[in-house]
Amino acid sequence: MVRYRPYTTVVLAMSADGKIADVTRSPARFGSKSDKAHLENRIAAADAVLFGAGTLRAYGTTLTVTNPQLLQNRIQGGKPLQPVHIVTTEAANLNPEIRFFQQPIQRWLLTTSTGAVFWQKRPEFEQIMVFETEEGKIDVAAALEHLSKLGIAQLAILGGGELVASMLELDLIDELWLTICPLILGGATAPTPVEGKGFLPQLAPRLQLIEVDRVDQEVFLHYRIVSVI
Numbered sequence: 001m002v003r004y005r006p007y008t009t010v011v012l013a014m015s016a017d018g019k020i021a022d023v024t025r026s027p028a029r030f031g032s033k034s035d036k037a038h039l040e041n042r043i044a045a046a047d048a049v050l051f052g053a054g055t056l057r058a059y060g061t062t063l064t065v066t067n068p069q070l071l072q073n074r075i076q077g078g079k080p081l082q083p084v085h086i087v088t089t090e091a092a093n094l095n096p097e098i099r100f101f102q103q104p105i106q107r108w109l110l111t112t113s114t115g116a117v118f119w120q121k122r123p124e125f126e127q128i129m130v131f132e133t134e135e136g137k138i139d140v141a142a143a144l145e146h147l148s149k150l151g152i153a154q155l156a157i158l159g160g161g162e163l164v165a166s167m168l169e170l171d172l173i174d175e176l177w178l179t180i181c182p183l184i185l186g187g188a189t190a191p192t193p194v195e196g197k198g199f200l201p202q203l204a205p206r207l208q209l210i211e212v213d214r215v216d217q218e219v220f221l222h223y224r225i226v227s228v229i
């Protein structure tokens with residue numbers, strides 16, 4: 001059965017030693033202004049962005065499009081000013097007081113039936129999507145199919161490593177943008193772009209490098225996934 005789903009692009013910044021945050025999992029603010037502009041560009045090109053609860057808990061906010069030219073482009077393209085911001089979490093144990101819930105965006109929640117209970121009668125999320133596997137985990141593939149039916153064609157995946165790993169394992173990622181930033185964070189438990197159980201080399205997703213940009217001290221790598229064995 002062919003399952004339709006949005007085209008998915010992961011966008012992450014990492015240290016030169018491959019960490020997306022330090023060992024205390026503080027919000028990753030080590031990218032330059034160029035990296036922030038790059039991220040804003042990717043967000044402006046998306047119909048929706050998806051991130052894990054760990055990412056939301058770390059930042060307390062999400063990045064919105066503020067560049068006037070990007071906003072203009074969205075208007076001309078007949079799109080809402082901001083893409084939809086979708087957070088995924090099984091438990092949905094999020095603090096309703098965080099600034100994310102005041103940001104001028106559409107917020108959707110992708111969760112389990114248990115996770116939905118607290119938020120169902122509250123105003124914070126415009127949509128609550130429950131897609132569960134038989135094991136009570138979130139059925140990300142079914143959720144993406146649903147997003148596609150709602151007109152979400154381009155989906156930016158903004159991390160973190162757990163969400164990216166779960167989607168890579170299911171062959172649900174099409175492209176990656178990785179920014180290599182000039183610092184070393186180290187730390188065995190500091191998060192990386194792909195967490196999860198990991199892949200053995202024979203089974204590892206293979207990438208095609210489609211673009212490399214250097215801006216000052218940062219390198220922007222653009223990959224396409226060519227095969228998940």
Ligand SMILES: NC(=O)c1ccc[n+]([C@@H]2O[C@H](COP(=O)([O-])OP(=O)(O)OC[C@H]3O[C@@H](n4cnc5c(N)ncnc54)[C@H](OP(=O)(O)O)[C@@H]3O)[C@@H](O)[C@H]2O)c1
Nearest residue numbers: 013021025028052053054055090091159160161162163166
């Ligand atoms: N450098 C960068 O570009 C960048 C970008 C984003 C984040 N970060 C950093 O990354 C760290 C967070 O990464 P992370 O790996 O801990 O977190 P994450 O993937 O953002 O969040 C993990 C949590 O998200 C939910 N989740 C993720 N995948 C799921 C799935 N397939 N199904 C259901 N729920 C899922 C679960 O929430 P529940 O436990 O609530 O069920 C899980 O515990 C932070 O330190 C942040 O600063 C860096």
